[in-house]
Amino acid sequence: MPLWVELAIRIVGVVVAFLALPLIVGQVEHKVMAHMQGRLGPMYAGGFHGWAQLVADGVKFVQKEDVTPRAADGPVFRLAPVVALVPYLLVLLVIPLGPDDLVAQPLDIGLFFVLAVVGIGVVAVLMSAWASANKYSLLGGLRGAAQLLGYELPLVLAAASVAMAAGTLSLPGIVEAWRPWWLLWQAPALFVFFVAGLAEIRRPPFDMPIADSELVFGYLTEYTGLRFAFFLLAEYVGIVVIAALTTVLFLGGWQGPFDDQLGWLWTLVKVFAVSFVIIWVRVSYPRLREDQLQRLCWLVLVPVALGQLVLTAAVRVAL
Amino acid sequence: MSVPGEGLAKGLAVTLKTMTRRAGTQQYPDVEPDLPPRSRGVIALLEENCTVCMLCARECPDWCIYIDSHKEEVVVPGAARARQRNVLDRFDIDFSLCMYCGICVEVCPFDALYWSPEFEYAEYDIRDLLHDKDHLGGWMATVPPPPAHDPNGEPSKEEATAARKAAGGPAPGRAAGGPATPRVRPQRPTGTADPS
Numbered sequence: 104m105p106l107w108v109e110l111a112i113r114i115v116g117v118v119v120a121f122l123a124l125p126l127i128v129g130q131v132e133h134k135v136m137a138h139m140q141g142r143l144g145p146m147y148a149g150g151f152h153g154w155a156q157l158v159a160d161g162v163k164f165v166q167k168e169d170v171t172p173r174a175a176d177g178p179v180f181r182l183a184p185v186v187a188l189v190p191y192l193l194v195l196l197v198i199p200l201g202p203d204d205l206v207a208q209p210l211d212i213g214l215f216f217v218l219a220v221v222g223i224g225v226v227a228v229l230m231s232a233w234a235s236a237n238k239y240s241l242l243g244g245l246r247g248a249a250q251l252l253g254y255e256l257p258l259v260l261a262a263a264s265v266a267m268a269a270g271t272l273s274l275p276g277i278v279e280a281w282r283p284w285w286l287l288w289q290a291p292a293l294f295v296f297f298v299a300g301l302a303e304i305r306r307p308p309f310d311m312p313i314a315d316s317e318l319v320f321g322y323l324t325e326y327t328g329l330r331f332a333f334f335l336l337a338e339y340v341g342i343v344v345i346a347a348l349t350t351v352l353f354l355g356g357w358q359g360p361f362d363d364q365l366g367w368l369w370t371l372v373k374v375f376a377v378s379f380v381i382i383w384v385r386v387s388y389p390r391l392r393e394d395q396l397q398r399l400c401w402l403v404l405v406p407v408a409l410g411q412l413v414l415t416a417a418v419r420v421a422l
Numbered sequence: 423m424s425v426p427g428e429g430l431a432k433g434l435a436v437t438l439k440t441m442t443r444r445a446g447t448q449q450y451p452d453v454e455p456d457l458p459p460r461s462r463g464v465i466a467l468l469e470e471n472c473t474v475c476m477l478c479a480r481e482c483p484d485w486c487i488y489i490d491s492h493k494e495e496v497v498v499p500g501a502a503r504a505r506q507r508n509v510l511d512r513f514d515i516d517f518s519l520c521m522y523c524g525i526c527v528e529v530c531p532f533d534a535l536y537w538s539p540e541f542e543y544a545e546y547d548i549r550d551l552l553h554d555k556d557h558l559g560g561w562m563a564t565v566p567p568p569p570a571h572d573p574n575g576e577p578s579k580e581e582a583t584a585a586r587k588a589a590g591g592p593a594p595g596r597a598a599g600g601p602a603t604p605r606v607r608p609q610r611p612t613g614t615a616d617p618s
Contacts, residue, residue: 135441137445138440138441138445139437139438139440139441140437140440141440141443141445141446141447142445142446142447143445143447143449146449383434383437383438384434386437387430387433387434387436387437388430388433
């Protein structure tokens with residue numbers, strides 16, 4: 104197979120996953136959230152239990168007028184949704200789906216790359232907040248910046264613990280080194296990574312930057328039409344990315360019975376299971392206040408992550 | 423002494439339990455709602471029973487009933503002079519004003535007004551909410567039969583009188599030795615609300 108064909112197949116695969124998985128997760132969120140609240144959720148679009156609701160939403164967003172406020176900083180305002188979306192697309196490039204190089208781009212410093220790229224999200228938040236020329240957007244954006252910068256630390260520390268345990272920064276390498284007993288050994292890191300990941304993608308209960316009951320819609324207030332849809336898509340891709348990272352780092356990725364043939368299936372099953380938990384947490388808990396948010400980060404997650412690092416180092420030295 | 427994080431776990435349990443139960447949503451336009459008996463949907467008019475006494479129009483708190491009538495002479499054979507009778511020309515209820523208090527139905531002494539559970543009569547023009555007597559009469563078909571009476575209750579005066587007449591008892595007062603009428607009402611014909 105010539106190089107360019109292989110490259111094209113890999114890129115098409117990532118783009119398909121980038122477009123399909125968030126839609127599935129979004130639809131699941133609609134239905135799961137509805138049933139958890141004793142409702143039915145979308146029932147009409149597409150005929151069968153509203154399966155095409157998000158497609159219909161997409162068509163609606165395309166038809167809407169794309170408004171840029173007069174006082175807004177035009178180019179930055181228009182660029183922000185793209186900056187929010189592209190990092191997640193890049194992350195999907197290096198996440199392994201199965202064994203034997205079933206990954207778009209195997210990267211030796213995959214974990215480092217992922218954490219660096221996910222960190223770009225804060226730039227998109229600040230761009231959209233500042234360029235909107237709206238006080239609610241600005242408040243939301245500053246809250247978002249404080250939250251994203253704060254939670255970056257426990258996220259990186261928890262990921263570093265796994266990297267230390269596996270002795271590699273390559274994501275497929277981490278999955279290969281993973282053993283079931285790591286579930287216990289790395290449980291605090293798993294907890295810290297999951298919670299910090301939720302905060303990184305600004306999902307409830309960490310949706311203080313959006314906080315629709317107090318800040319209109321935070322840094323998304325001035326966005327309409329397709330650009331708003333991009334931000335929404337970024338949120339759903341964010342769920343997929345955080346679920347995939349949790350799977351790869353802590354839940355053993357493709358490992359499971361018959362993983363030489365069904366590895367990709369195990370990865371997908373685990374990703375969807377973690378996505379379900381993300382939705383479940385969103386339905387169950389109220390939003391954290393700004394001071395509670397920072398307190399949780401600095402007084403709980405960071406110490407726990409540091410303790411986990413010490414534990415990981417001790418076990419590594421002992422083994 | 424509570425375990426830390428107990429409330430968080432309880433919250434997750436509640437949402438998970440709710441998810442496994444059936445949703446309470448009523449899929450209204452697809453599935454007809456199951457309305458309780460005596461639902462107040464629309465007021466139906468049984469024109470033959472109306473004597474144009476105007477009680478409903480006068481009691482209506484927001485004056486949404488409009489009645490016009492004229493008098494007709496009815497020659498009764500054997501009577502000294504012709505009797506007069508009210509004929510209903512117009513009986514309109516403006517449902518854009520009606521507040522569904524049901525006072526008109528309550529005060530009607532001749533059972534000419536009924537509640538019907540039909541509620542799907544929204545209009546694009548507010549003026550179309552003025553239902554005339556043909557429209558109101560059309561709702562009669564949807565009036566459910568009245569609920570059964572309490573079998574141990576006292577029978578109504580009219581029924582008691584009718585039963586006594588049928589039995590041949592002439593006395594208008596109560597006969598000694600308890601009521602002569604059966605305590606159980608005769609079964610009403612089901613499926614119709616016509617009280618004639």
